[in-house]
Amino acid sequence: METSFFFNIFSVVSTCLIFGSSSASLLPTSPFLGIHPQEEGYFKSEVIKCKDGSKSFTRDRLNDGFCDCIDGTDEPGTSACPASKFYCKNVGNIPQVLFSSRVNDHFCDCCDGSDEYDRVINCPNTCFKDGKTLQKIDNNLIRPHLVSVDAREASGRMSLEDVIQKLKELKIVVVGEVVLMSCVMAFLLFRRRNRSGRRRRYR
Template identity: 55%
Template sequence: MTFATLGGHETPRIEMAAAVGATHLRPNGLVSLISACFVVASSCASLHPDARLLGVHPLDEKFYAAEVIKCRDGSKSFTKDHLNDDFCDCIDGTDEPGTSACPAAKFYCRNVGSTPKFIYSSRVNDYFCDCCDGSDEYDGRLKCPNTCIMGGNVEYKAENYAAKTTILGVGNKEPKNGTNLDEMIQKLKGTPFSSHA
């Protein structure tokens, strides 16, 4: 068994390799791994600059900017550190827009590339992708693909596609030369078509 030094401590190379998922640990590889972790963490943080504002509509972000925030129903106030802490302080759910702690709360799906919407906060982290951007399943137990542009966008819905193709003249029209579909299929197969059979 060989030993390597990590953080000033000698550690068996096998344990370190298992910890980082490699069979051979090289100093360059460890630095690269740590760098990659920082890049991923910083890019995730840039998706939403303040994770406490998860589930908050952009127009409501100013409402949540104060250090002491009043429940929308006026019943009480809470400090900013109680926002999205997974404990329901306000009966109306004002303090938990991004968790499922309050039954009355609503979670805002940004759905960039599609139509934004509110969902009941009870659907947050419930192992079902309710938002097409996957933002409602943020705890990491379920990886939701971002399907906003693939099918959630108004531009790409089937009924809109059919309407656009009809407008553009590529809908379900019969060929203009008078041939019908059966004749076209027979021509492709190479057998003569007889409509007198």
């Protein structure tokens, strides 16, 4: 009888441990999983307000698998709240925002595999592979276009500067010619007056 009693206790304890370990695997490894890096400061206080202002929750209830906020503020990293959003960092690629219902749904949505942390399926990190492809596309298609636009703009600026410089030089030339012509005219007038003065003296 004692043996069966201890066996029952052992089976209950082992069941609890198995259930506890399986439920723990359903929770994020980091409490900030699914949170945008710029919003992590919002969740660092001991008591956190729901973003809709309805109530508050303690930090240990962040991503604990139970929905405390109607708007899903407390569960960005689990599928507990239908209204919550999961942020994929996707380092090396484009960040992404998912509905929390797609967390641990056995489909790889984030290229870094962060949305499937319960390890039921294997989601390899393909961000850098895809990132290289994006970078290659960006280098081959977008950058030459930008370079050509910049080159055209630079050549346009240079031609405009050349025109301005030429106008300045032309202005200097014109002013110089005007001054020279004025000097010549003044000299001719002075010379004519001198001649007319001499003629009057001789008369």
